Amino acid sequence: MRKFSLLDHNSVPKHEIIQENEVKSLLDKYQIEKGQLPKIKQSDPVIKELGASVGDIAKITRNSQTAGESLYYRLVIDD
Amino acid sequence: MDKNMPSIPKRIGAIKFGLISPREIRKMSVTAVITADTYDDDGYPIDMGLMDLRLGVIDPGLKCKTCSSRAGECPGHFGHIELVAPVIHVGFNKMIRKTLRAICPKCSRLMLDAAKKADSLEQLAKLKKMGHLPNSHINEIYKEAAKTKTCPYCYDADGNPTKKTVIKFEKPVEYIENGDKLTPSEIRDRFENIPDEDVRVFGMDPDNARPEWMILTVLPVPPVTVRPSITLESGQRSEDDLTHKLVDIIRINQRFQENRDAGAPQLIIEDLWELLQYHVTTFFDNEVSGVPPARHRSGRPLKTLSQRLKGKEGRFRGSLSGKRVNFSARTVISPDPNLSINEVGVPLPIAKQMTIPVRIIERNIDLMRMYVARGKETYPGANYVIRVDERRIKVTDLNCEELAEKLEVGSTVERQLIDGDIVLFNRQPSLHKMSIMAHNIKVLPNKTFRLNPCVCPPYNADFDGDEMNMHVLQTEESRAEAKILMQVQENILSPRFGGPIIGGIHDHISGMFLLTRNEKFISKNGALELLRKADIRELPEPAGHNEDGAPYWNGKQIFSQILPKGLELEFPAKVCFQCETCKKGDCENDAYVVIKDGELIKGTIDENGIGAFKGLVLDKVVKEYGTTVGAKFIDDVTRLAIRGVMRTGLSFGIADEDVPPEAKIEINDVMDKAVEEVQDLIKAYEAKELEQLPGRTLAETIEMLIMQKLGKARDSTGQIAGNHLGLENSAVIMAKSGARGSMLNLTQMAACVGQQAVRGERIKRGYSQRTLPHFAKGDLAADAHGFVKASYKSGLNPTEYFFHAIGGREGLVDTAVRTSQSGYLQRRLVNALQDLEVQYDRSVRETRGVIVQFKYGEDGIDSTKSDYSKPEAVHRIVRAVTGKEVN
Ligand SMILES: [Mg+2]
Ligand SMILES: [Zn+2]
Ligand SMILES: [Zn+2]
Ligand SMILES: [Zn+2]
Numbered sequence: 001m002r003k004f005s006l007l008d009h010n011s012v013p014k015h016e017i018i019q020e021n022e023v024k025s026l027l028d029k030y031q032i033e034k035g036q037l038p039k040i041k042q043s044d045p046v047i048k049e050l051g052a053s054v055g056d057i058a059k060i061t062r063n064s065q066t067a068g069e070s071l072y073y074r075l076v077i078d079d
Numbered sequence: 080m081d082k083n084m085p086s087i088p089k090r091i092g093a094i095k096f097g098l099i100s101p102r103e104i105r106k107m108s109v110t111a112v113i114t115a116d117t118y119d120d121d122g123y124p125i126d127m128g129l130m131d132l133r134l135g136v137i138d139p140g141l142k143c144k145t146c147s148s149r150a151g152e153c154p155g156h157f158g159h160i161e162l163v164a165p166v167i168h169v170g171f172n173k174m175i176r177k178t179l180r181a182i183c184p185k186c187s188r189l190m191l192d193a194a195k196k197a198d199s200l201e202q203l204a205k206l207k208k209m210g211h212l213p214n215s216h217i218n219e220i221y222k223e224a225a226k227t228k229t230c231p232y233c234y235d236a237d238g239n240p241t242k243k244t245v246i247k248f249e250k251p252v253e254y255i256e257n258g259d260k261l262t263p264s265e266i267r268d269r270f271e272n273i274p275d276e277d278v279r280v281f282g283m284d285p286d287n288a289r290p291e292w293m294i295l296t297v298l299p300v301p302p303v304t305v306r307p308s309i310t311l312e313s314g315q316r317s318e319d320d321l322t323h324k325l326v327d328i329i330r331i332n333q334r335f336q337e338n339r340d341a342g343a344p345q346l347i348i349e350d351l352w353e354l355l356q357y358h359v360t361t362f363f364d365n366e367v368s369g370v371p372p373a374r375h376r377s378g379r380p381l382k383t384l385s386q387r388l389k390g391k392e393g394r395f396r397g398s399l400s401g402k403r404v405n406f407s408a409r410t411v412i413s414p415d416p417n418l419s420i421n422e423v424g425v426p427l428p429i430a431k432q433m434t435i436p437v438r439i440i441e442r443n444i445d446l447m448r449m450y451v452a453r454g455k456e457t458y459p460g461a462n463y464v465i466r467v468d469e470r471r472i473k474v475t476d477l478n479c480e481e482l483a484e485k486l487e488v489g490s491t492v493e494r495q496l497i498d499g500d501i502v503l504f505n506r507q508p509s510l511h512k513m514s515i516m517a518h519n520i521k522v523l524p525n526k527t528f529r530l531n532p533c534v535c536p537p538y539n540a541d542f543d544g545d546e547m548n549m550h551v552l553q554t555e556e557s558r559a560e561a562k563i564l565m566q567v568q569e570n571i572l573s574p575r576f577g578g579p580i581i582g583g584i585h586d587h588i589s590g591m592f593l594l595t596r597n598e599k600f601i602s603k604n605g606a607l608e609l610l611r612k613a614d615i616r617e618l619p620e621p622a623g624h625n626e627d628g629a630p631y632w633n634g635k636q637i638f639s640q641i642l643p644k645g646l647e648l649e650f651p652a653k654v655c656f657q658c659e660t661c662k663k664g665d666c667e668n669d670a671y672v673v674i675k676d677g678e679l680i681k682g683t684i685d686e687n688g689i690g691a692f693k694g695l696v697l698d699k700v701v702k703e704y705g706t707t708v709g710a711k712f713i714d715d716v717t718r719l720a721i722r723g724v725m726r727t728g729l730s731f732g733i734a735d736e737d738v739p740p741e742a743k744i745e746i747n748d749v750m751d752k753a754v755e756e757v758q759d760l761i762k763a764y765e766a767k768e769l770e771q772l773p774g775r776t777l778a779e780t781i782e783m784l785i786m787q788k789l790g791k792a793r794d795s796t797g798q799i800a801g802n803h804l805g806l807e808n809s810a811v812i813m814a815k816s817g818a819r820g821s822m823l824n825l826t827q828m829a830a831c832v833g834q835q836a837v838r839g840e841r842i843k844r845g846y847s848q849r850t851l852p853h854f855a856k857g858d859l860a861a862d863a864h865g866f867v868k869a870s871y872k873s874g875l876n877p878t879e880y881f882f883h884a885i886g887g888r889e890g891l892v893d894t895a896v897r898t899s900q901s902g903y904l905q906r907r908l909v910n911a912l913q914d915l916e917v918q919y920d921r922s923v924r925e926t927r928g929v930i931v932q933f934k935y936g937e938d939g940i941d942s943t944k945s946d947y948s949k950p951e952a953v954h955r956i957v958r959a960v961t962g963k964e965v966n
Contacts, residue, residue: 064937067934067937
């Protein structure tokens with residue numbers, strides 16, 4: 001059993017699974033289907049730790065020198 | 080189909096690749112081809128010959144017997160040749176080898192157990208679902224099956240599992256099993272016996288690709304339209320290479336048939352079979368290694384199917400990815416600082432040759448009449464008139480008057496280029512968007528394209544014989560788009576680093592440096608001479624008056640005249656001495672630039688002011704006043720700087736590297752001391768007294784210390800030389816202002832060339848334990864390992880020269896390797912990224928609409944519009960608007 005969380009690592013940006021309503025507003029905002037989002041494998045260490053299931057959408061908050069914070073979304077897929 | 084009806088664009092749903100089956104070949108064939116002849120004595124295509132009218136038509140006047148269209152409309156139709164015996168398709172020879180080695184020679188089943196097969200099928204399905212390529216997995220399967228020694232499915236006469244045979248492959252189409260050649264028929268029989276389930280394990284779909292289809296029993300004959308014959312001037316017909324090859328195939332096929340029917344001996348049959356194989360092989364590919372290429376009577380190798388597709392001139396790279404274009408011109412380039420950066424000088428002969436179509440309306444008919452009436456010899460004239468009935472008429476001296484008269488609204492005149500026409504200008508390699516920019520043309524005498532030297536950096540052009548291409552735009556839309564997006568002034572700032580990529584180079588920088596630093600007393604005549612091309616109506620208050628009361632100005636004032644009003648800027652110049660604490664405006668070296676309200680108060684304008692890549696004044700002018708003012712500023716800078724450098728004068732010769740005798744002594748002292756110190760280091764090393772550096776062996780330590788010592792010695796000789804030459808020396812001026820060259824270059828010319836290195840280390844290669852035979856073995860001294868004490872001016876001794884050649888070659892090899900590698904890397908990147916597009920919602924998406932970035936660059940910033948994303952930019956705006964300081 002691992003005794004630390006990957007999410008605490010300085011170089012790992014914040015990952016979170018977003019709720020249904022947020023998913024809807026995201027898809028509405030970009031006028032896309034879920035399949036048009038960038039993907040992330042379920043076996044990705046961070047996703048494994050979050051315990052996300054296939055079809056969930058991970059919101060990734062990255063630090064940016066120019067934008068302060070930048071948001072990225074990934075659809076969790078089977079591997 | 081009506082050729083005026085627009086075709087409806089269709090979306091390609093999927094593309095399926097497979098092997099073509101003999102059945103399919105026969106099904107799509109319109110006729111079997113049985114005679115090797117083409118035309119009869121009357122020149123009429125022979126029935127069931129290679130030019131059979133059912134295969135399509137190329138002669139005007141004849142009708143296709145399949146689709147009854149005429150030449151040009153008939154797309155052509157395939158025929159076929161029934162091969163007397165099967166032959167290998169060379170394109171699949173490796174695949175056939177792999178398959179032969181993976182199956183049982185007796186029962187033809189894939190030599191893997193059932194569980195393994197099921198597992199593999201599952202893996203394949205998964206890969207397909209993921210959209211991944213199955214290649215590496217399938218290769219594993221082949222490898223594993225080839226390793227299996229015995230068949231899991233059948234037994235030999237003794238009841239033991241069948242043993243795998245060893246199959247030797249001899250390029251290109253021979254397979255030898257236990258010393259006997261396998262005939263294509265035998266191979267085909269084996270492949271036919273592979274069950275469909277096993278074919279699937281190979282990653283093939285048995286409905287679309289059965290392995291036995293890799294061995295040909297029937298050969299498709301390409302349509303005549305693919306291999307048209309040409310009629311020579313003598314009236315003789317000359318057939319296409321493919322037709323020649325097909326003739327050979329049919330002839331041998333017939334002979335084979337006859338011999339077999341007559342019961343010829345096996346040896347002859349085998350020979351003929353091999354010959355048939357040769358012809359079919361070369362029909363597909365005439366450059367197979369191990370097969371002599373089929374040749375024309377003249378000795379020229381035939382161009383068969385592969386040769387049409389492969390390589391730079393092939394269908395893909397030559398005809399589809401890149402084509403030759405009309406309305407383009409190419410010639411040598413040369414500089415002209417009097418042109419605007421937005422202009423390009425076009426030689427008159429080119430301007431007379433190239434045209435722009437102008438649609439006639441009531442308002443331009445008189446003007447266009449004049450163009451046409453002048454004909455094509457009197458510039459500016461017109462070369463073609465396209466009448467209302469779409470007939471295209473060449474303008475000649477004879478018909479120009481008449482054509483002009485008959486011109487009517489609705490027809491089109493192709494007029495010659497005139498000043499101000501917009502064209503695209505390009506220099507290969509086109510690595511970034513600034514490699515193709517739109518220029519306004521200026522028609523000039525002589526034979527080269529002329530351009531303002533400031534646009535050399537984006538094109539990466541120089542004038543040592545470089546050639547460039549020009550494309551004349553043909554529609555209003557393209558001209559509008561080019562003007563808005565591609566004009567040079569719209570590309571002054573590069574999106575790569577947000578700064579100017581177009582700006583002063585070489586003499587512009589030395590010129591500005593000399594003008595704004597040294598020129599203190601410029602008379603009225605001098606001032607007007609400097610500014611005469613800059614649209615200046617009055618001179619500022621003079622800086623002072625001399626004894627006779629005549630006013631004089633200084634260079635800073637002159638430069639200020641071309642600055643836009645209201646410009647505020649402060650920055651350290653390139654000449655900045657990097658003092659401990661910068662005194663900013665009070666810098667005693669005049670190296671801190673202060674511009675207030677468009678007035679150069681202090682400092683020297685050099686590379687950091689107006690240079691391409693670094694020019695801060697340029698950067699600020701373009702960002703604050705827009706591209707038009709920016710372009711005007713660059714034009715003014717070029718002209719002022721060129722006049723500036725001519726006023727002071729700047730020359731460079733071998734005497735400029737002369738250092739005074741006392742400096743020479745100083746330099747020699749430094750060198751001698753360094754060499755001595757190196758000897759001391761070596762002594763300490765040999766006496767094992769040297770202290771080892773952390774993480775290094777003793778040998779590495781001494782190497783490093785020697786390198787350091789010699790490096791420092793070279794630097795200090797450079798400094799001595801630089802100090803003695805002083806800022807009056809033209810080489811120093813050019814190096815310090817950033818115009819050309821560096822202090823290192825000057826050091827090497829005047830003081831000491833320094834250590835020659837290979838891979839960052841002193842030169843060690845050569846003989847055992849020494850670089851050259853006249854050195855003692857194990858000698859670590861400076862001169863024995865490539866230290867060049869001499870300067871280029873004083874000249875190198877033979878050993879130094881030799882070491883210098885070694886070091887120099889590394890540089891050459893490096894550049895050669897780097898350019899080819901980075902070129903390929905660039906190609907791959909561009910291929911991967913070319914379809915990505917920034918959408919109106921600022922997201923970046925590929926063609927399917929899949930998002931790549933939610934905001935362009937993850938921050939949505941256009942680097943050419945942002946002031947390097949620094950908060951100071953905002954502070955400055957607040958200060959400008961409110962007059963208050965913020966922090
Ligand atoms: Mg060149
Ligand atoms: Zn036809
Ligand atoms: Zn078997
Ligand atoms: Zn300073």
